[in-house]
Amino acid sequence: MTIDRRLFIAGLAASALTALPAFAQDTSLSGEITLAAYSGVFQDNYTKAVVEPFMKRFPNIRVNYYPAQSSAQMLGTLRAQKGSPQVDVALLDVSIARVATDEELFVPLEAANVPNLASLHDLATIEGVAGRGVTFDHLTLIYNTKAVSPAPTSWNDLWNPRFKGKFVMPGVPDIQGTALTVIANAMAGGGDPARGLDKGFARMVELAPLVQSWDPKPDAYTLVINGTADVGVGWNARSQFYKDQSKGLLDVVLPKEGSVFQINTINLVAGSKNKKAAEAFIDYALGPEAQKAFTETMFYAPTNKKAEIGKEALDRTAAGVMERMIRVDWIALAKLRDKLTEQWRRQVLPASR
Incomplete structure (x- = not known):
């Protein structure tokens, strides 16, 4: 039996594509960072939708999740560690993020190091807050x-x-x-x-x-x-x-x-000992892939305009009716x-x- 050469080559190409990972790994960065964010069901879902996929994308970066019950608790931790920060990235409520920014616990995000800033909704940028909105x-x-x-x-x-x-x-x-x-x-x-x-x-x-x-x-x-x-x-x-x-x-x-x-922001901690790895995580968390995954997991509206949300999840958030928000x-x-x-x-x- 003979096999059409073109079909054979096409089959090999399809198999090769199937065997490739869904994303390209980046091994150029390495290190260990600590993310402070909410505990409970938020932690469970954020770990699965964002943290674990990030570590697969950047296999040489380890993310430790520091759970807190509230933004106020995270602020207390950041204040206590100001002289020698152990947290690199903090995800917390916008009003508390403003307090932390005023106390110089956070530093501004730089577009050159966090390119996904360019794709965020206007509401994700809050005057006086160093970070950006990561969930609505x-x-x-x-x-x-x-x-x-x-x-x-x-x-x-x-x-x-x-x-x-x-x-x-x-x-x-x-x-x-x-x-x-x-x-x-x-x-x-x-x-x-x-x-x-x-x-x-x-x-x-x-x-x-x-x-x-x-x-x-x-x-x-x-x-x-x-x-x-x-x-x-x-x-x-x-x-x-x-x-x-x-x-x-x-x-x-x-x-x-x-x-x-209600806006949760993601912020870079001043004095982070792993700044490049922390910026890579923030960029990923603000990117369309992570935003889509977390929206479809826990129904927060995405802050990235390029996130393509499935209809079922879209109908269960305010992402499709942003104009109706006060x-x-x-x-x-x-x-x-x-x-x-x-x-x-x-x-x-x-x-x-």
Whole structure:
């Protein structure tokens, strides 16, 4: 039997391509870096979607994951190590990243060493923050699918008297309470949140009598799943996680009025002993491959405009409706934190009783 030479050569080429790795390894850099980032389910998913693929791409670089429960905890660690940093890269909330930048714990990222900076959304660059946005999360409305039908479509649905005593959410000073107040302010025709949220607070005063708890324990997701509450608010990434965990008993809505982003930033620690390896990791984390992988794993919206997200994941994030997001200057709001907390205590909490 004879074999057509062209088919034979084509077959060999196809086999060779199949045998090649999906990416080219880079052995030009080596070293060991420590990444400080969130613990729990975030750590599990970020390790699988970003850290492990990075180490396959750069086999001579080892990434140690230092887990922390909060951005504030990471800031404390960075302050304690300022004289001799043990952390090279820190992933934390934008407002805390601003504090760390002001204290010169972070250094600015350089486009020459982090080329993926050029492909980021404008919202990923925050004035006064040395790093860049690495994930976008947004506030969502969550509900128990057995108790609530039809599904809510608007933030205004939270003000429905039918939910009296069956609505839970963290209040101010928790950022979720602030975020819903910002949304309520926008719906009421309020102006720039950094100039005040009086119209938003007036709406929250109207909502207060319906609220079962401003301090849901263990959390709003669990209370909605177990039927203690019918509706609540939460961050999209965790809401989507619990939707899957509960097999759809909890469902997630991005209301028609839009929402607000919470931004996590990735930062280069000042005095890193492994600067080149750290910059390589930051560039990879901001690149389309890592952004796509983490979005499709945990449903944070990508900050890289070139990330090609699959439709299923795209429909479960705000990536496809960026124009509906209400712009919030979290740095400016952080300066009003004490004032907003006092306004909450004087106006909203008394209306709950």
